[in-house]
Amino acid sequence: xxxxxxxxxxxxxxxxxxxxxxxxxxxxxxxxxxxxxxxxxxxxxxxxxxxxxxxxxxxxxxxxxxxxxxxxxxxxxxxxxxxxxxxxxxxxxxxxxxxxxxxxxxxxxxxx
Amino acid sequence: xxxxxxxxxxxxxxxxxxxxxxxxxxxxxxxxxxxxxxxxxxxxxxxxxxxxxxxxxxxxxxxxxxxxxxxxxxxxxxxxxxxxxxxxxxxxxxxxxxxxxxxxxxxxxxxxxxxxx
Numbered sequence: 001x002x003x004x005x006x007x008x009x010x011x012x013x014x015x016x017x018x019x020x021x022x023x024x025x026x027x028x029x030x031x032x033x034x035x036x037x038x039x040x041x042x043x044x045x046x047x048x049x050x051x052x053x054x055x056x057x058x059x060x061x062x063x064x065x066x067x068x069x070x071x072x073x074x075x076x077x078x079x080x081x082x083x084x085x086x087x088x089x090x091x092x093x094x095x096x097x098x099x100x101x102x103x104x105x106x107x108x109x110x111x112x
Numbered sequence: 113x114x115x116x117x118x119x120x121x122x123x124x125x126x127x128x129x130x131x132x133x134x135x136x137x138x139x140x141x142x143x144x145x146x147x148x149x150x151x152x153x154x155x156x157x158x159x160x161x162x163x164x165x166x167x168x169x170x171x172x173x174x175x176x177x178x179x180x181x182x183x184x185x186x187x188x189x190x191x192x193x194x195x196x197x198x199x200x201x202x203x204x205x206x207x208x209x210x211x212x213x214x215x216x217x218x219x220x221x222x223x224x225x226x227x228x229x
Contacts, residue, residue, distance in 0.1 A: 030215075031215070035220075040203070040223075040225070041222065041223065042205060042220050042221060042222035042223045043156075043205065043220040045217070045219075045220070048213075048217065050215075088155060088156070090156075097144075097161070098144065098209055098216045098218065099146070099158060099161065100146075100158070100218060101158070102148075102155045102156045102157075103155060104154070104155045105154075105155050
C-alpha cells in the first residue's frame with residue numbers, strides 16, 4: 001500500500017520561482033527521502049531526512065519533516081527549467097529492514 | 113561510488129517468452145537488492161527483496177513463479193519475467209542496499225523498459 005501521499009500532484013511554475021511539494025505518510029518512520037525522476041529515466045536521490053531531524057538543506061533544496069503531523073515538504077528555490085521532473089517522497093518504515101514505500105509523485109513543470 | 117547498473121535498458125519481446133533483467137552493484141557489494149515496477153505516470157511499487165544466498169521475499173500480490181529472482185553473488189541480482197504478457201510491460205527498477213552515513217541507503221539502477229508485444 002502507498003505510504004507517502006504527495007501534493008499537489010502537478011505543479012507548474014515560472015523559472016526563478018520557488019516550488020514547494022508536500023508529502024504525508026501514515027506510520028512511524030526511520031527516515032524520509034525525496035527522489036527526482038526525469039521522464040522514462042531512473043531515480044536520482046535528492047535528500048534524506050531522519051526521523052530525529054526537522055530540517056535539512058542541500059544546495060537549492062530544503063526539506064522539512066514534522067513527525068507529529070507525519071508530513072514533509074520539499075522546497076526548491078530559484079527553480080530552473082532543468083528542474084522539470086517527477087518528484088517522489090519515500091519512507092523507510094520503522095522495522096522495515098530498509099524497505100522504502102513511495103508516494104504517487106508530483107509532476108513539476110518549470111516554464112522558461 | 114555506489115553505482116548500480118541494469119541490463120538491458122530496453123527490451124521488446126513476444127508474448128509467452130521469458131526475459132531476464134540484470135542488476136549489478138559496480139563498486140560495492142550488496143547482500144540486499146530490491147526490485148520495483150513502475151507503470152506509466154505511476155509510482156514505484158516494490159515487488160520483492162532479493163537476498164544474496166537465500167530466497168527472495170515477495171510483496172503481497174506478486175507471483176514468485178512469474179517473477180523469478182536470483183541473487184547468486186554480492187554484486188548481481190537477476191529478475192526473470194517468465195511467460196511475459198502485454199500486461200507485464202512496465203519499467204523495472206532495481207536498487208542495491210549499501211552502508212551510507214551511519215545508516216543504510218538504497219542506490220537505484222537506471223531502469224529497464226520492458227515491452228511485451
